[in-house]
Structure formats: C-alpha cells, structure tokens
Amino acid sequence: MKKRLYLELENCIGCRSCLAACTQCGGHEERNRNYVYDVNPLVNRQTMPLMCLHCVNPACARSCPAQAIQIHETGAVLSALVEKCIGCQNCTIACPYGIPKFDTEQNLMYKCDLCIDRTKDGIPPMCASVCPSNTLQWLTDEEIEAKQKQFNLDNGKWVTSMPYLEGETNVKVNLPGILQGVTKLF
Amino acid sequence: MQSTIATTKKKERSINDAFASHFAKSMFLTVVGLFILTFIGTRMFTHVDLNLYGYMVGTIVFIGGFFYRFIAWGERPPTKIFIKKGLKLLFRKSTPKTAVNHLAIYDFIRNRGIYRWIQHILIGWGCVLACLVTFPLVFSWMYFTMEDNGYYTIVLFGMNVMHVKAEGIIAWLSYNALNIAAIMVTAGVVMALNRRLKNMQARAEQKFMYDFLPLYLLLFISITGLLLTFQNIVLHGWMQPQMSLIHQFSVIVTLIYLPFGKLAHIPFRPVSVFARNYREHYGEQQMKECKVCGDHFVSVEQSSDVIQVLGANEIDFNMQDGFNLAELCLPCRRKYRISRFSGFATHQVKVKEANQNAKG
Ligand code: SF4
Ligand code: SF4
Ligand code: SF4
Numbered sequence: 001m002k003k004r005l006y007l008e009l010e011n012c013i014g015c016r017s018c019l020a021a022c023t024q025c026g027g028h029e030e031r032n033r034n035y036v037y038d039v040n041p042l043v044n045r046q047t048m049p050l051m052c053l054h055c056v057n058p059a060c061a062r063s064c065p066a067q068a069i070q071i072h073e074t075g076a077v078l079s080a081l082v083e084k085c086i087g088c089q090n091c092t093i094a095c096p097y098g099i100p101k102f103d104t105e106q107n108l109m110y111k112c113d114l115c116i117d118r119t120k121d122g123i124p125p126m127c128a129s130v131c132p133s134n135t136l137q138w139l140t141d142e143e144i145e146a147k148q149k150q151f152n153l154d155n156g157k158w159v160t161s162m163p164y165l166e167g168e169t170n171v172k173v174n175l176p177g178i179l180q181g182v183t184k185l186f
Numbered sequence: 187m188q189s190t191i192a193t194t195k196k197k198e199r200s201i202n203d204a205f206a207s208h209f210a211k212s213m214f215l216t217v218v219g220l221f222i223l224t225f226i227g228t229r230m231f232t233h234v235d236l237n238l239y240g241y242m243v244g245t246i247v248f249i250g251g252f253f254y255r256f257i258a259w260g261e262r263p264p265t266k267i268f269i270k271k272g273l274k275l276l277f278r279k280s281t282p283k284t285a286v287n288h289l290a291i292y293d294f295i296r297n298r299g300i301y302r303w304i305q306h307i308l309i310g311w312g313c314v315l316a317c318l319v320t321f322p323l324v325f326s327w328m329y330f331t332m333e334d335n336g337y338y339t340i341v342l343f344g345m346n347v348m349h350v351k352a353e354g355i356i357a358w359l360s361y362n363a364l365n366i367a368a369i370m371v372t373a374g375v376v377m378a379l380n381r382r383l384k385n386m387q388a389r390a391e392q393k394f395m396y397d398f399l400p401l402y403l404l405l406f407i408s409i410t411g412l413l414l415t416f417q418n419i420v421l422h423g424w425m426q427p428q429m430s431l432i433h434q435f436s437v438i439v440t441l442i443y444l445p446f447g448k449l450a451h452i453p454f455r456p457v458s459v460f461a462r463n464y465r466e467h468y469g470e471q472q473m474k475e476c477k478v479c480g481d482h483f484v485s486v487e488q489s490s491d492v493i494q495v496l497g498a499n500e501i502d503f504n505m506q507d508g509f510n511l512a513e514l515c516l517p518c519r520r521k522y523r524i525s526r527f528s529g530f531a532t533h534q535v536k537v538k539e540a541n542q543n544a545k546g
Contacts, residue, residue: 093489
C-alpha cells in the first residue's frame with residue numbers, strides 16, 4: 001500500500017526530534033536536511049516543520065545541469081548523486097521552498113531524500129517515525145482523504161496543499177486547526 | 187579533441203546544413219581529426235601496429251557514444267548555460283588552480299572522506315596513466331625504435347624525442363607503466379568493492395548495472411593486462427595472443443560502456459570547473475540582494491539564469507508580493523513559506539533562523 005508523508009503543521013511542539021532523527025537516516029552522514037521554524041518568534045511559541053515536499057515537477061531537478069537529482073520511482077526527489085553533482089548550486093536557487101543545503105568543502109548538494117532506503121520498502125521516514133505530536137505522519141491516500149473530510153474547513157478547502165503551494169507535491173500538507181480559529185478534534 | 191571543438195564552433199554556419207545533426211558533425215570532425223593525427227604520427231601510415239587495431243575501432247565507437255551522450259546532455263537548458271558561459275570564462279586566472287583541485291587531486295573528494303579519496307586517486311590516476319600510454323601507441327602517435335647500441339628511441343608524432351638506455355630507469359618505467367597502472371587500478375577497485383560489500387549504506391543503494399559493472403570491468407582489464415606480463419615473463423609467452431585478445435575485448439567493452447554508465451562522471455567532471463568559474467566570475471561582478479533581508483546570497487547572473495531555465499520548463503515562481511522566489515535568500519524563502527502556511531508574515535520578523543542543525 002503506497003503511503004505518503006503527511007504534515008499537520010500546527011501540531012508541531014518545536015521539540016526538533018525530527019531534526020535529530022533526520023541525522024540518523026542512512027546516507028545522511030549525521031546531517032539533518034529538514035527545518036523547524038518559529039512562526040512568530042517574538043510573540044508566541046508556535047513552530048512548524050519544513051522539509052522537501054517532493055514536487056511532482058521538481059524545480060531543483062529541472063535546474064540541475066548535471067542531472068544529479070534523480071526522481072525515484074516512488075516519486076521521491078533524491079539528494080544529489082555524489083559522482084554527478086558539479087557544485088553549481090542552481091538547485092538551491094531554484095527550489096521554491098529553499099530546501100537543498102550545500103556543502104562548500106565537499107562541493108556537494110544534499111537534501112531530504114524522503115529517507116529513500118526506508119520508504120522504498122514502505123517503512124516510514126525517520127522524521128515521521130519519531131514525531132511525538134503527530135505533525136509528521138505516514139499515511140495512505142485514503143487516510144489522507146479521510147483527514148481532509150474530517151477537517152472540512154470552508155467547504156473542503158485543503159488550505160496548504162494545491163493551489164496554495166507552487167506546484168503539485170508528493171508530500172501532503174495540512175493545517176486544519178487552531179491557526180484558522182477552528183477547533184480541532186483528534 | 188580541443189581543436190576539433192574549436193573548429194566545430196567556427197564553421198557552424200557554413201557547414202551546418204551538410205550534416206543531419208550536431209551529433210553527425212561532431213562525430214565526423216573528430217574522426218577526421220584522429221585520422222590526421224594518426225597520419226602524421228605514423229609518418230604516413232608507415233608505422234601502424236596491427237595488434238592494436240581492435241582498440242582503434244573501440245575508440246571510434248567510444249567517441250560516437252560519448253558525443254551522443256554529451257550532446258543530448260548539453261541540449262538541456264541549464265547545462266547549455268554552464269557550457270556556454272564556462273567556455274567563455276575558461277581563461278580566468280584561477281582556472282589552472284581550480285582544474286588541478288577538481289580534476290587532478292580531487293580536494294572535494296578528500297573532504298567527502300579519505301577512503302573514497304584514496305580510491306579515486308588510485309583508480310583515476312591509474313586509468314590516466316594507462317590511457318596516456320595506450321592511446322598514443324594505438325594510433326601510433328608514439329612508438330619505440332631499438333638501435334644497435336643498446337639505446338631505445340621514443341618517437342612521438344614522428345619526431346625523435348628521447349634516447350634512452352635499454353636498461354635504464356626511464357626505459358624500465360616505460361615498459362612497466364601499464365603494469366604500474368594496472369596495480370593502482372586493481373588496488374582502487376578492491377577498495378571500492380570492499381566498501382560496496384561492507385558498508386550498509388552502500389549496500390542499501392547499489393545496483394548491479396550501475397555500481398558494480400564498471401568496477402568489474404576495470405578489474406577485468408587490469409587483471410588480464412597483468413596476466414599478459416606474467417605470461418611474458420614466467421610462461422615465455424604461452425597463450426599470450428589469446429590473452430591479448432581477451433584484454434583487448436575487455437577494453438573495448440569498457441570504452442563502449444563508459445559514456446552511459448557510472449563512469450560517465452569522468453568525462454563530464456570538467457564542467458565542475460566551469461561551474462566554479464561561473465560562480466566566481468559573476469559573483470565578483472554583482473551580487474543579488476535578497477528582496478526581504480538584503481543579504482547577498484548569489485550572483486545576479488545566476489539568479490536570472492535559474493529563473494530563465496525554470497521558465498523553459500514552464501515553472502514560474504513569481505509571487506503576488508512582487509518578487510520571484512529565486513530572489514529571496516534561502517532562510518527568507520523558507521520563512522516566506524511558513525508565512526504562506528500560517529498567514530503570519532514570519533519572513534518580516536527580524537530574527538535570524540537558529541537551531542536548525544541537529545548534532546547527530
Ligand atoms: S521542495 Fe524543493 S527540493 Fe523538494 S522537490 Fe521541490 S524543488 Fe526539489
Ligand atoms: S549543486 Fe549539484 S545537484 Fe544542485 S544543481 Fe548544481 S549540480 Fe545539480
Ligand atoms: S523524510 Fe527523511 S530525509 Fe526527509 S526530512 Fe524526514 S528524516 Fe529527513
């Protein structure tokens with residue numbers, strides 16, 4: 001059963017477990033590839049995670065002169081192939097969400113690869129496995145659809161996925177709760 | 187090959203129509219170039235070594251495959267930009283240094299890991315050494331003549347370049363260059379195979395065709411090459427013609443495979459020098475200011491090139507807030523996304539992003 005990474009942004013409690021977990025995934029060489037942001041840092045403590053959304057038409061890969069960013073058959077947009085990346089950093093400029101990181105010493109780009117050595121076998125990615133607040137989940141399309149119904153905001157408006165993103169993505173994002181003044185039922 | 191590329195450029199307009207494609211033209215010009223070099227090198231075909239004929243055919247097939255791949259690759263919008271601007275910036279002062287760093291001593295690979303680096307030095311330089319000896323011999327650009335007085339003459343492109351003593355150190359090094367190369371490559375390949383078999387991460391990702399085949403091919407070439415020497419010295423040439431054919435066969439197969447598999451990163455690596463020159467040159471010219479925080483984060487040129495490349499792919503990130511996403515520095519771009527998620531203008535809050543790197 002094909003599952004996707006699904007983000008329920010406002011659940012995030014800012015524990016940064018996902019950052020720590022990301023360092024531990026295979027091939028990550030102990031460097032995390034995701035982010036956690038304070039939404040309004042001087043006023044309250046709401047945080048939100050951000051990672052690669054695995055675009056269906058990924059700008060990073062389209063802008064790469066070396067064809068170093070491959071798209072896996074599961075739809076995951078992989079990190080740069082070490083032997084191909086020529087270190088031009090086009091991908092970092094192209095990504096609409098500012099996701100790829102660049103290592104100047106190694107002349108190499110690295111980014112979230114949806115923990116491909118896990119997800120290709122249906123094992124949830126590291127960040128989703130450890131998230132204590134159900135911000136990051138690993139769900140089937142049916143489950144995601146059910147979520148969409150459950151938080152039937154404003155006539156089925158799926159507030160953060162299309163058309164609110166820059167393009168169709170394989171990771172689904174949702175923000176069905178408090179920030180919109182809607183009480184959320186777990 | 188350099189000269190052929192240059193001529194291709196110059197003649198572009200006049201003779202373009204005579205060829206079906208870029209590919210046909212480059213192929214034709216390269217083969218003509220090889221032919222002329224060989225003609226000169228062999229003193230008008232008087233010194234051709236027919237034992238090496240198979241290599242010649244293999245090389246020509248390789249050049250065909252290589253151009254096919256290279257041209258298909260160079261037609262992609264982002265690649266085209268880097269090749270075009272890279273060629274223009276080729277004569278920067280820093281080019282020799284960057285080229286040595288990227289193509290000869292592989293500094294960036296050392297930073298990726300010392301094990302990988304040793305492996306690359308061994309395989310890379312082993313192959314370079316082997317090619318430097320083999321190809322001039324194949325096309326008879328270089329050959330040896332023996333004189334009665336115990337001296338060899340090394341002839342390069344029809345000119346006598348060096349007299350060496352048959353027992354001397356230079357002569358020894360030249361006879362054994364290929365053996366030394368073979369030992370280097372074998373050691374490097376064994377290191378690579380060892381990593382592929384032991385390292386759990388490598389095991390999770392590798393595919394036979396992509397990761398193992400090139401290693402086995404290199405191993406096959408090195409071992410058959412070493413066996414040739416062994417047969418020569420220990421077995422007095424027993425079965426040597428057969429082994430020579432097998433060796434030739436292994437080289438030809440590798441040459442044909444080279445532009446398509448993992449080894450293709452070798453002929454394409456010089457583009458990383460282009461990329462470095464591009465970033466340095468345009469970075470010195472004018473840096474782009476982030477539309478939100480004003481930080482200099484990339485050259486103006488690259489920012490607009492990327493916007494144009496994405497446009498060619500029908501991707502367009504112009505925001506209603508009056509900027510293109512490629513005009514925001516990375517932290518601001520991420521915060522801008524958070525602001526789009528939350529409805530609160532996170533990117534306008536003047537607080538630097540912090541706490542984003544977990545210690546593994
Ligand atoms: S979110 Fe950025 S890095 Fe991820 S696939 Fe899309 S363009 Fe590439
Ligand atoms: S930095 Fe590497 S992965 Fe990114 S666009 Fe350039 S070559 Fe491709
Ligand atoms: S999916 Fe894997 S690589 Fe991507 S952010 Fe999560 S842990 Fe990191």
